[in-house]
Amino acid sequence: MDIRKHLSQVDIFTGLSLQQLDEVSRIVSDREYKKGELVFSEGDDGIGFYIIISGRVKVYKVSPDGKEQIMHIFGPGQPFAEVPVFEGSRYPAYAEVMDNSRLFFFPKKDFIKLIHDNPSLAMNMLASLSQRLKQFSNLIESLSLKEVPGRLASYLLYLSDKNGSIDEFELDIAKSQLASFLGTIPETLSRIFTKMTNKELVRINGPQIVILDRTGLEDLAEGESKL
Amino acid sequence: MDIRKHLSQVDIFTGLSLQQLDEVSRIVSDREYKKGELVFSEGDDGIGFYIIISGRVKVYKVSPDGKEQIMHIFGPGQPFAEVPVFEGSRYPAYAEVMDNSRLFFFPKKDFIKLIHDNPSLAMNMLASLSQRLKQFSNLIESLSLKEVPGRLASYLLYLSDKNGSIDEFELDIAKSQLASFLGTIPETLSRIFTKMTNKELVRINGPQIVILDRTGLEDLAEGESKL
Structure with missing residues (x-):
């Protein structure tokens, strides 16, 4: 399956044109991870974010007494670490693959350059996210009434x-x-x-x-x- | 109350620094509308989006037989028309103020220029929206389990x-x-x-x-x- 197809299924990219998907796909690096491999550690520089193509990733913190606290498990089609990367902060937790997995990596530097060169790309991503947020709000409102x-x-x-x-x-x-x-x-x-x-x-x-x-x-x- | 304060309470702007809020506030035009006044009509060029400071706005379509179909009523603190504006499309419905209202208008042209000159602003807005979307997803997941x-x-x-x-x-x-x-x-x-x-x-x-x-x-x- 081509990269564009994978990208078009992720919320932040759903509103992009084929040409814009092409531009995004050029900065993607396609990576394989073995089960149990660490993707990043808490406190590492937020150098980029990921989308899961296959496999699962657990995001966890470690408590002072060494206990692992799983915050979330992500599966195919889901992005992770995009919030800290967009915010410009460090990774707030550990990420480890739970199966042999394939991930798309989006380097932050290239992503910023892309937005700078093509602001309408950012606008379309903002549109997708705003749209989804409105759908969610409507849903929650409906459910309560x-x-x-x-x-x-x-x-x-x-x-x-x-x-x-x-x-x-x-x-x-x-x-x-x-x-x-x-x-x-x-x-x-x-x-x-x-x-x-x-x-x-x-x-x-x-x-x-x-x-x-x-x-x-x-x-x-x-x-x-x-x- | 200063413009920055209003902006910081809207989802898309919550992640911005004081300096970035300042930059955004410079493109805002502060507008008063009288009850019943039309903000835009269906099919008009999407030249900008709005945030409601006071009052209410109804967004509606008109059916072929002339009946008004209200799609949404927005109140203070809520943005509207941002999705079509971010997408670069025309306004998909009518917007009319229901009370005397004060709205902030964000011209699309200036907004695109802002993102071009300052991609980290777009990144922070993407971060806020992604964050909220994740909170919503977690909530829906929790509620079902x-x-x-x-x-x-x-x-x-x-x-x-x-x-x-x-x-x-x-x-x-x-x-x-x-x-x-x-x-x-x-x-x-x-x-x-x-x-x-x-x-x-x-x-x-x-x-x-x-x-x-x-x-x-x-x-x-x-x-x-x-x-």
């Missing part, structure tokens, strides 16, 4: 938006987790899915969702109709 | 983070909405708050929250302790 069917409708529309407003996509968490996230139990969630299917709002096949009637789903999300 | 007390602990830690890791802050939504957001009812939420208070994890006074024992709250959020 609606009945469960409306929450589910909001969540499905959010996933569709997140994937570029497409009508066919996969749930990003297990149905049991989704139930919990929406404040209900799996049996209720499953009943709501059945009703949505019967009303031909969506078609469901395992984790695969197809939106059949977007307007109907929006009405449900906005509380203008009931299931 | 935990029992209600753990969810509440996660939410309180999220609010603390969002406000700059401070120990004293206000809830950003009403308690009834918070209950619904956490997938429970107000009575249960109130019982959990009482238990948290008795265990001296937090002190609560209306919407005001004071974190007394951050480690205890983190253990609860991570499922390492129960209430």
Whole structure:
């Protein structure tokens, strides 16, 4: 798979044109790591950030008594260390690969030069992040105001938006987790899915969702109709 | 209140240094609008974006049969139209002030020049947005995996983070909405708050929250302790 394809799936780069993706891909260095290898240590200079292409990376701190405290585990498609690098600070924790992994490394120096030479690239990255942040805020607002069917409708529309407003996509968490996230139990969630299917709002096949009637789903999300 | 102070409270600018805030504040134009005045129309060139200092703005589309469809209402401290402006596209909707309002306008041209002359400003803005996006992702992940007390602990830690890791802050939504957001009812939420208070994890006074024992709250959020 070419580098551009990988980049276009990461939030900060989703809004870039093909030409801009090309420019970014030129500064990428493609790196292989063996299981257990350290990517960086706490306090190291933040010389660049990473995107995981395959494998997993754990980011952890070490407590005064030597205990490892895992802060996050990142998987394919996820960036890490971009916040300290963008901020111009040191790495705030250790990063270690948990499997044999392939990472894209973005050297900070080259990245700054890219933005200097091409401010519209920065503008597009800011657009992607602002967009995602607004989607998240809307989601949180929806979740706090609606009945469960409306929450589910909001969540499905959010996933569709997140994937570029497409009508066919996969749930990003297990149905049991989704139930919990929406404040209900799996049996209720499953009943709501059945009703949505019967009303031909969506078609469901395992984790695969197809939106059949977007307007109907929006009405449900906005509380203008009931299931 | 000075312009920098207003800017520092907006997500995209939170990570900027005082000097960088100064640079941004130089391109701001401070504008007064009368209730009902149109800020821009759908299809207008995206010549700049806005932050609301006082008042409210409704963003809406007009359907083919002339009906107004409100997409969002923004209030003080919120930016609007930044996504189309960053993307370099036209305004996708109408914006109209709902009260007499004061807005900061950021001309796109000046903003691009600022980023070109000072790429670290763009880096810091990217850092703020990435940071907020990660906080949101963590929150959503937490909410889907935990029992209600753990969810509440996660939410309180999220609010603390969002406000700059401070120990004293206000809830950003009403308690009834918070209950619904956490997938429970107000009575249960109130019982959990009482238990948290008795265990001296937090002190609560209306919407005001004071974190007394951050480690205890983190253990609860991570499922390492129960209430």
